[in-house]
Amino acid sequence: MADGPGPSDKKRAPTSRESSRDGEKPKAAQPKPENKYSSGESSEEEEDTRELEGNVYTKNGVEISRRSAGNVKRTKEEIAADPEEEDEFGYTEMKIRKKYANLKKRVFVSKLEKGRSGMGISLAGHKDRNKMAVFICGIDPSGTAAKEGILQPGDEILEVNGTVFQGRCHLNVTSMIKGMPFTSFKFIVVRRPDAIQSCAVPQVTVFPTPLPGEDYSQFKGVHLVPIKKGTYGLGIMIIEGKHAEVGHGIFVSDVQEGGAAEQIKLENSALPWLKGLFEMTYEHKPS
Incomplete structure (x- = not known):
């Protein structure tokens, strides 16, 4: 008598995983469209994982850094609680505070008009050449910065007009600020006690x-x-x-x-x- 088919000869129904291998492959998830404009709404988790290189445009069409306070992401509740309208660089006081809250130091905003001889500030780097920072090492008493009265020697520049300078070389920053196509400049600085001692040069007092x-x-x-x-x-x-x-x-x-x-x-x-x-x-x- 002929042997019947053994257990190994019986056809087995394919599993759902094998069916997907043999049949049409599932389509990969499409990436979310990139928000090229600032001031969008997002969750805190998105803010941590978001790509922060390159530039975006504010609602007013000004190009700023993705890392700028003008591009910080906020929840619906944060947007509703902010009474201030964003300026041309996307700044509001609440957005700036949120962006630099981790510094745990006082952050100031100074708006300066560029005069005939500049804005009356001198910049210097960090005296520790392994650290990159841009400090204000002097303020010309006859310049616009002195008249405006907010900036002080020792303040570290974080950003200007949506361009982030935190951790940059002061020589590059000087030329970049001079090359900006603006007559009005918003400086965001952080103030630390005795920070003037970290400057690469003594405080400038003679202009x-x-x-x-x-x-x-x-x-x-x-x-x-x-x-x-x-x-x-x-x-x-x-x-x-x-x-x-x-x-x-x-x-x-x-x-x-x-x-x-x-x-x-x-x-x-x-x-x-x-x-x-x-x-x-x-x-x-x-x-």
Whole structure:
């Protein structure tokens, strides 16, 4: 008598997992559309896992950093509880407080108008070269920052007009602020006790006097040379030192090939006559 089919010969019904392998594969979950505008609503969990690199646009169409306080995400309840309208950079006082609450120090907002000679502040880095920070190391008594009265030497700049500068090199920040296409600037700073001691330079207390009324008659060969700033600056290198004829000062040491200065045939010479174009000291740059 022929043997019947054994247990191993019987066909087994496929499981649901095997059916999905043999049949059409399930479609992968589609990623959520990215919110390219700031001030959206989200949960706290989304805020922790959100990608914070790159830029977004505020409701007013201004491009800001994703990491800016103007782009901080809030719950429905937080939005309803905020009586303040967002400014062009997406800022409200409550959003700024939420963004920097983890610092556990006082955060201040200062709105400055850019004057003819800047805003009257000098910036410096951290004296510990392993730490990146941007400190205000001096405030010109005749500048707009002093008149506005909020900023103080030792304040660390967190962001300006939606651009985050926390943890950045102060040299880059100086040029970035000067290159911003605004006449009004909102500085967000954090204030810590004795933070001025962390600055790479001593507190700046002496500021240059304005160009009008300066007497350069003591110098020989004084020139006024207007230089139109190019894409990469003025195209000169400068050093601090002493000159046999004019004494201590800041001097042009080199002219960049193809730069703005070379185009007007600027030669190595003393710098007093360029004072009206920009001011610079050995360790810091005014903004």
